Amino acid sequence: MSVVATAGHVDHGKSTLVAALTGMDPDRLTEEKERGLTIDLGFAWTTLPSGAELAFVDVPGHVRFIKNMLAGAGAVEACMFVVAANEGWKPQSEEHLRILELLGVEHGLVALTKVGLVDAEVEELARLEVADHVSQTFLDNATVVAVDAPTGRGLDELRAALDDLLTAAPPAADRDRPRLWIDRVFPMRGAGTVVTGTLAGGPLRVDDQLEVVPGGIRARVRGLQTRRRSVTDVAPGNRTAVNLVGVSHDRLERGQALVRPGQWEPTRSFDATLSVLAGLDHEVSRRGAYHLYAGSGEHAVRLRILGPDTLSPGETGFVRLHLPLALPLLPGDRFVLRESGRAETVGGGVVLDVAPVVPAGRARPDPEAGRSPAAAAARTVTERGWVDAELLERLSGVRQEPNVGRWVVSEGALTAARHQLRSRIETASTDAGTGPGLGLDVATLDERDRAVLSTLPDVVVTGGRARPAASDPARDTAHFDHPWLSLLDQAPYSPPPPDGIDRALLRELVRTSRVVERDGLYFSPAAIEGAAAVVARLLAAEPAGVTASAVREALGTSRKYLLPILAELDARGITRRRGDLRVPGPRLPRPTDPRD
Numbered sequence: 302m303s304v305v306a307t308a309g310h311v312d313h314g315k316s317t318l319v320a321a322l323t324g325m326d327p328d329r330l331t332e333e334k335e336r337g338l339t340i341d342l343g344f345a346w347t348t349l350p351s352g353a354e355l356a357f358v359d360v361p362g363h364v365r366f367i368k369n370m371l372a373g374a375g376a377v378e379a380c381m382f383v384v385a386a387n388e389g390w391k392p393q394s395e396e397h398l399r400i401l402e403l404l405g406v407e408h409g410l411v412a413l414t415k416v417g418l419v420d421a422e423v424e425e426l427a428r429l430e431v432a433d434h435v436s437q438t439f440l441d442n443a444t445v446v447a448v449d450a451p452t453g454r455g456l457d458e459l460r461a462a463l464d465d466l467l468t469a470a471p472p473a474a475d476r477d478r479p480r481l482w483i484d485r486v487f488p489m490r491g492a493g494t495v496v497t498g499t500l501a502g503g504p505l506r507v508d509d510q511l512e513v514v515p516g517g518i519r520a521r522v523r524g525l526q527t528r529r530r531s532v533t534d535v536a537p538g539n540r541t542a543v544n545l546v547g548v549s550h551d552r553l554e555r556g557q558a559l560v561r562p563g564q565w566e567p568t569r570s571f572d573a574t575l576s577v578l579a580g581l582d583h584e585v586s587r588r589g590a591y592h593l594y595a596g597s598g599e600h601a602v603r604l605r606i607l608g609p610d611t612l613s614p615g616e617t618g619f620v621r622l623h624l625p626l627a628l629p630l631l632p633g634d635r636f637v638l639r640e641s642g643r644a645e646t647v648g649g650g651v652v653l654d655v656a657p658v659v660p661a662g663r664a665r666p667d668p669e670a671g672r673s674p675a676a677a678a679a680r681t682v683t684e685r686g687w688v689d690a691e692l693l694e695r696l697s698g699v700r701q702e703p704n705v706g707r708w709v710v711s712e713g714a715l716t717a718a719r720h721q722l723r724s725r726i727e728t729a730s731t732d733a734g735t736g737p738g739l740g741l742d743v744a745t746l747d748e749r750d751r752a753v754l755s756t757l758p759d760v761v762v763t764g765g766r767a768r769p770a771a772s773d774p775a776r777d778t779a780h781f782d783h784p785w786l787s788l789l790d791q792a793p794y795s796p797p798p799p800d801g802i803d804r805a806l807l808r809e810l811v812r813t814s815r816v817v818e819r820d821g822l823y824f825s826p827a828a829i830e831g832a833a834a835v836v837a838r839l840l841a842a843e844p845a846g847v848t849a850s851a852v853r854e855a856l857g858t859s860r861k862y863l864l865p866i867l868a869e870l871d872a873r874g875i876t877r878r879r880g881d882l883r884v885p886g887p888r889l890p891r892p893t894d895p896r897d
């Protein structure tokens with residue numbers, strides 16, 4: 302099912318036309334029926350001659366209800382633009398067309414209504430007037446169908462044109478990142494809460510655990526409906542009713558979004574383009590009270606123009622917008638800006654960066670970021686240097702494989718980090734007058750540097766210390782192949798004592814970290830690293846702490862060796878002792894650490 306929004310001046314026949322096409326009255330409120338005026342969004346649907354299913358979001362045309370028009374048009378990609386032949390182009394014809402353009406709507410047709418009220422000449426003049434106003438917009442060369450609801454004239458032609466429109470419009474994108482901007486909320490007796498909206502970005506399924514943002518409310522999907530039929534899943538691009546359990550209806554409202562937890566990085570400030578309408582009769586500056594329309598919501602915002610102080614009518618510039626609540630936005634999202642005092646549409650634009658890190662005084666966003674998720678991701682990485690791959694996905698919508706540890710790191714930042722780490726390793730490995738340096742203690746490195754370490758090709762790590770490969774004592778000392786060392790490696794957790802080993806050689810092996818000494822026992826460095834990895838795994842399952850006997854069992858060793866191993870882990874900050882338990886220390890390796 303595709304969704305098409307109506308648009309056009311009040312009383313031009315939008316609701317009547319939807320009713321004629323669908324047999325459903327979109328004006329559902331009593332007040333609407335009494336006043337004969339659409340106040341809020343209406344919904345109706347039908348099956349077209351081709352068999353395609355079409356839903357209408359019928360919007361109010363009256364200037365006072367532009368807010369509701371915006372709530373309905375936000376997630377829709379095609380429109381049925383209505384102009385009454387007897388009245389011609391009117392102020393909200395113009396404003397709706399501008400708004401649809403700002404929202405990035407690219408597909409539509411024109412219904413020239415009430416042609417039964419005019420003669421052929423007036424009808425032709427109305428056609429010319431419409432063609433004039435839509436030229437150079439997305440409706441340039443759009444199909445124009447003359448209709449008259451009371452007599453049914455033109456309705457079949459309009460149905461066929463709608464079929465063509467749906468064929469031409471691309472299917473809604475599925476990025477497995479559903480977002481449903483809520484446009485209606487109501488309680489259902491005995492069945493929790495129901496919200497409706499136009500689903501975009503990805504599917505919803507029964508039993509999905511979702512989050513309402515803003516609000517941070519978790520709720521489970523108990524049921525789904527499209528066109529009042531119960532379904533088990535809904536694809537993006539559909540009008541959707543979601544029956545939620547776990548949340549009361551009075552905590553939900555239009556303007557919130559239903560998303561999967563953890564997929565978004567809700568933001569209170571973002572960078573964007575702002576295109577100021579050419580017809581505006583004044584400049585736009587930070588002074589002024591603005592309302593932002595994004596998704597189905599209306600939000601008071603503060604505006605900061607990046608670069609110049611003002612933007613002139615017809616001009617496009619960069620802005621930073623500050624919201625009162627964090628919204629789940631993504632680069633590429635469209636918005637409309639209206640000035641609250643004058644109740645006029647100022648312009649609109651495209652979200653470029655949902656978590657700007659460069660101060661507004663220096664920020665120059667990348668317009669390409671609003672057109673391609675890959676560009677948004679690239680820009681984020683360049684600006685931040687280091688970005689956790691999961692955060693990057695939330696910020697840009699793009700899943701990118703980390704190139705260092707769990708981070709996506711820019712080339713510049715990685716070069717700098719490698720350079721810095723290499724000089725630390727070299728300093729720690731050089732002769733300080735008292736003999737060769739011991740190398741850099743890997744345990745003193747933070748998580749990022751440890752990840753960088755594994756990308757340095759000519760550095761070796763032995764005994765928990767990093768040295769330039771050339772000065773690795775394992776290579777240039779004669780005792781490298783000492784048989785006792787391989788015995789230590791073969792039985793890491795019950796190592797043989799250094800029987801018959803020269804005391805000076807033993808001291809040298811300890812000094813150069815080829816062997817770890819603790820409480821009079823000697824271990825291979827791999828034994829300590831292996832034990833650290835085992836303890837990390839145990840603690841991942843038991844974060845509250847593990848007993849010594851649990852570690853002993855996991856290592857398959859005896860008390861005699863276990864106690865020095867634990868003491869060494871405590872000394873390295875890998876674990877800490879708390880009563881009878883070992884708890885995570887500051888240097889506990891991550892259980893997935895590739896060096897384990």
Ligand SMILES: Nc1nc2c(ncn2[C@@H]2O[C@H](COP(=O)(O)OP(=O)(O)O)[C@@H](O)[C@H]2O)c(=O)[nH]1
Pocket residue numbers: 309310311312313314315316317318337338339362383414415416417418448449450451
């Ligand atoms: N004669 C004639 N009247 C129409 C036609 N379409 C709508 N109307 C009338 O125009 C008025 C406004 O219609 P409505 O659908 O509420 O306009 P909307 O504000 O654009 O939704 C109503 O009284 C309708 O009956 C049409 O094609 N021909």
Ligand SMILES: [Mg+2]
Pocket residue numbers: 315316317338339359360361362
């Ligand atoms: Mg109406």
